[in-house]
Amino acid sequence: MSASSISDIKLDQEKLHQLDDFIDGMSNQKGELISILHKAQEIFGYLPKELQQHIAKKLNIPVSKVYGVVSFYSFFNMEPKGEHPISVCMGTACYVRGAEKVLNEFKKQLNLEVGETTPDGKFSLLSLRCVGACGLAPVVMVGEKVYGHVTPEMVKEIIKEYK
Amino acid sequence: MSKYKMHVLVCGGTGCISSESEKIVKNIQECLIQHKLEEEVQVVQTGCFGFCEKGPIVKVLPDNTFYVQVKPDDAIEIVEEHIVKGRKVDRLLYKDPGSKKAIEDSKHMDFYKKQMRIALRNCGFVNPNNIEEYIARNGYYALGKVLTEMTPEQVIDEIKKSGLRGRGGGGFPTGLKWEFSRKSKSDKKYVVCNADEGDPGAFMDRSILEGDPHSIVEAMAICGYAIGADEGKVYIRAEYPLAIQRLQKAMNDAEEYGFLGDHILGTDFSFHIEIRYGAGAFVCGEETALIHSMEGERGEPTIKPPFPSESGFWGKPTNVNNVETFANIPIILLKGADWFRKIGTKKSPGTKVFALAGKINNVGLIEVPMGTTLREVIFDIGGGIKDGKKFKAVQTGGPSGGCLTEKDLDTPIDFDTLVEKGSMMGSGGMIVMDEDDCMPSVAKFYLEFTEEESCGKCTPCRIGTKRLSELLKKITSGQGTEAHLQELRRLSVVIKETALCGLGQTAPNPVLSTLNNFEEEYIAHVKDHQCPAGQCTALLQYKIDPETCVGCTVCARVCPVNAITGERKKPHSIDQKICIKCGSCYDRCPTHAIEKR
Numbered sequence: 001m002s003a004s005s006i007s008d009i010k011l012d013q014e015k016l017h018q019l020d021d022f023i024d025g026m027s028n029q030k031g032e033l034i035s036i037l038h039k040a041q042e043i044f045g046y047l048p049k050e051l052q053q054h055i056a057k058k059l060n061i062p063v064s065k066v067y068g069v070v071s072f073y074s075f076f077n078m079e080p081k082g083e084h085p086i087s088v089c090m091g092t093a094c095y096v097r098g099a100e101k102v103l104n105e106f107k108k109q110l111n112l113e114v115g116e117t118t119p120d121g122k123f124s125l126l127s128l129r130c131v132g133a134c135g136l137a138p139v140v141m142v143g144e145k146v147y148g149h150v151t152p153e154m155v156k157e158i159i160k161e162y163k
Numbered sequence: 164m165s166k167y168k169m170h171v172l173v174c175g176g177t178g179c180i181s182s183e184s185e186k187i188v189k190n191i192q193e194c195l196i197q198h199k200l201e202e203e204v205q206v207v208q209t210g211c212f213g214f215c216e217k218g219p220i221v222k223v224l225p226d227n228t229f230y231v232q233v234k235p236d237d238a239i240e241i242v243e244e245h246i247v248k249g250r251k252v253d254r255l256l257y258k259d260p261g262s263k264k265a266i267e268d269s270k271h272m273d274f275y276k277k278q279m280r281i282a283l284r285n286c287g288f289v290n291p292n293n294i295e296e297y298i299a300r301n302g303y304y305a306l307g308k309v310l311t312e313m314t315p316e317q318v319i320d321e322i323k324k325s326g327l328r329g330r331g332g333g334g335f336p337t338g339l340k341w342e343f344s345r346k347s348k349s350d351k352k353y354v355v356c357n358a359d360e361g362d363p364g365a366f367m368d369r370s371i372l373e374g375d376p377h378s379i380v381e382a383m384a385i386c387g388y389a390i391g392a393d394e395g396k397v398y399i400r401a402e403y404p405l406a407i408q409r410l411q412k413a414m415n416d417a418e419e420y421g422f423l424g425d426h427i428l429g430t431d432f433s434f435h436i437e438i439r440y441g442a443g444a445f446v447c448g449e450e451t452a453l454i455h456s457m458e459g460e461r462g463e464p465t466i467k468p469p470f471p472s473e474s475g476f477w478g479k480p481t482n483v484n485n486v487e488t489f490a491n492i493p494i495i496l497l498k499g500a501d502w503f504r505k506i507g508t509k510k511s512p513g514t515k516v517f518a519l520a521g522k523i524n525n526v527g528l529i530e531v532p533m534g535t536t537l538r539e540v541i542f543d544i545g546g547g548i549k550d551g552k553k554f555k556a557v558q559t560g561g562p563s564g565g566c567l568t569e570k571d572l573d574t575p576i577d578f579d580t581l582v583e584k585g586s587m588m589g590s591g592g593m594i595v596m597d598e599d600d601c602m603p604s605v606a607k608f609y610l611e612f613t614e615e616e617s618c619g620k621c622t623p624c625r626i627g628t629k630r631l632s633e634l635l636k637k638i639t640s641g642q643g644t645e646a647h648l649q650e651l652r653r654l655s656v657v658i659k660e661t662a663l664c665g666l667g668q669t670a671p672n673p674v675l676s677t678l679n680n681f682e683e684e685y686i687a688h689v690k691d692h693q694c695p696a697g698q699c700t701a702l703l704q705y706k707i708d709p710e711t712c713v714g715c716t717v718c719a720r721v722c723p724v725n726a727i728t729g730e731r732k733k734p735h736s737i738d739q740k741i742c743i744k745c746g747s748c749y750d751r752c753p754t755h756a757i758e759k760r
Contacts, residue, residue, distance in 0.1 A: 073442030091363030093520030132366035135215025146181035
C-alpha cells in the first residue's frame, strides 16, 4: 500500500451498521473472519485500513491478524476498483492462446499497470487465474461480462463500449 | 419427464453461459409458447456437455441431435424447423473435421466415442436445479442403501475394494483415508469437500458442481455415515458464483426431501452441510492449508503428521476429499466395487476427468478410463492440434506437473505412469502446446505463478521459487548463461527435497521436465541467444527482405520509435539499435516482407 492510499477515510455509517448487524447475527464468531471479510468487501467494494481496524475492534482481535488474512488472499482488495474492472484471464489455457499480448494491449491503451486504476476512476486493470471458460480462451471480463476469443485488435473496441 | 415428447437441452456451463446460452433458453421457451408446444417440449438448462470449443451447445432428445455454436437468434429456426416440422437445422449440426460431413447424433462424434462418463454421468443430462431429475437417475438410492443395508465398516470396505484413489492430485486410496478417519476416536468429526480448484486451466470440479451438485451432497452424506461425522463443509472458491448457487439449491432441496438434515430417511443418522468460501489462494488446495483457511486464518500448511484424519478442523478428525472423488462414490456403491475395478488400470481403477485446453481443436471437459493414452486423448478426442500445427508438448498436473513430449504420447495415463515420466496427474488440467510455444517461457509462466502463490511460510519455497523465476526471466530475455542452467537444476533439486508442503515440493517440476525434455531449446537461449519458437521478444530480430519489400512505407509509419527508414517505392530497413521489437511492422506489412527470427 502506498502512503497516499492509507490516508484516513471516513466510512459510510449506514454500511457499517449493515456489517455490524451481519457480525452480530453470527452464532459463533470464532473462525468467521474470512466470511466477515467477504461480507465487508461485498458491502464496501474493498477493504480499506479503517475498515480492517473496525473489524478487528469488533471481533476483539489484533489489526495485524486482520491485515494478515486480507493480504494473504488475492480475492481481497485494499484499494477501490474502477467503475469497470477489466480482468484478463492469465490461466494456462488463456496464456498459451495469447493472453499476454491482450494484457499488454490493455496496458498500452489504458496506460495502466496491473492493479492500477485510471485517474478518472473508470477502469482498473487486473489479471485473474482461470474463470473456467477455457473453451473461449483468451478470456477477458469487464465487470460481470465475459468476452471470449479476444485478440489485441479487439481491445480498443472493448474499451470503447464503456467510455 | 414422461409427459413431454421432446426435450431441448441447453448447456448452462460457465463457458456457454458466457456465450449467452441463457438467452437461447429464453428464446426457445418463448417460441414454443407461440406454437403452443410448451406442454409437449421441455427446455432444460443442464450442466456442461464438455464440448466447450463449439459452445453454446443445444441437444434435442430423443433423437440426440447435437447443435453447436448456437446463437440466441437461432432459437426460432430450431423450434420452427426441427421441432415443428421435424427437419434438422443442417447449418447448426456439428461437422466432422475430417470428412466435413454433418453428424446428426452426438454418439457418432469422435469427441464422445472414446469417453466414458462416470463422474460426469449426469452433467449435460439433468437439470442441476431439479432434485427430481437426479432422483430419476437413481440419485440418493446409494445413500438409502448405505443407511438401511450396510454398516459403516461395510461401506469403507466397499470403497477400499473399489481401489478408488483421490482425484485431487495425490492419488491416495480413498477407502484407506476413510478408514483412518473412522478409527480416530472423537466426539465430533467432519467431512470436507475440497472445491478450491486453483489450478489455472482446470475446470473439472466447477463443472461437476454446476452440472450435478446432488451427487456431491449425496456422497458427502455417505462419507459422514461411514466415518461417523454429522457435519460437512464444502470449501469452494468465491470466484465460482454459479457453482455456489446451484450447490446451495441442491442442499436446500435435499434437506426438504429428507436426504440431508436430522434423521435422514427416517434413520438415526443426521448430517448437515455448510458452504465455506475460499478467497483465492492456490496453496489452500493442500488439505492442512485448507483447514486453516476454513478456521478463518491465513491458509498456511502445517507439517503432517498429524494428518487431518486424526486432527483437522478445530482439532477434530476431518476427512478431506475433492469434488471428483466424491462424484464417484454413489455410483460405486450402487454398481459395486467389482464393476468399478473392471474399468481403468489395475493400480488406478476407474476414469479420470480432464480439462483439455490450449492449442487443441476440441477444447473441453472429457472423461476417459484410466489407461487411455495421451495420443488418444489429444488426437482422437481432442481432434489434434489447432491450425494444422505440430504437436510439441502436453502439460499435465498444472503448476505442480510437467511437460510430456512426443515420445510419451503412447503412455497409458494413470497416477503412477505420469509420475514415472516426470509429471503428475494433478487435478486433471491438460494443456496442449504446439511448435510456437517456447518451453523456457512456459516454465517461467508456471514459476511466476508459484512464486506469487507461495504462502511464504518455508524458506525453500518462498525464496527458491523467486530465484528460479528470476533465472528463467534472465534466460528468456537473452541474459542467460550456461551456468544458469546448472543453477536451475541444482536449486530445483534443493527445493524439491526441502520444501514444507506439496506446493513447494512440486514447484520445480515444470522447470525440471522442460529442462530434461527440451534442453536444446534452453541451450539455444543461453548460448546462441535465440528463441527457436520465436516467442521471446527480447531474443527476436525483425528484418526486412529487400526482395519482397515494395517500399509502401506502411512499416515506417506504424513504427512507434521511428526505427524504420527508406525511400518511397524502395526497400526499407530496420535499425536494430532503435527497434523495440514490438512487432507492429510485422503485423501490418502487406507483402509479408518482414521476417521474425
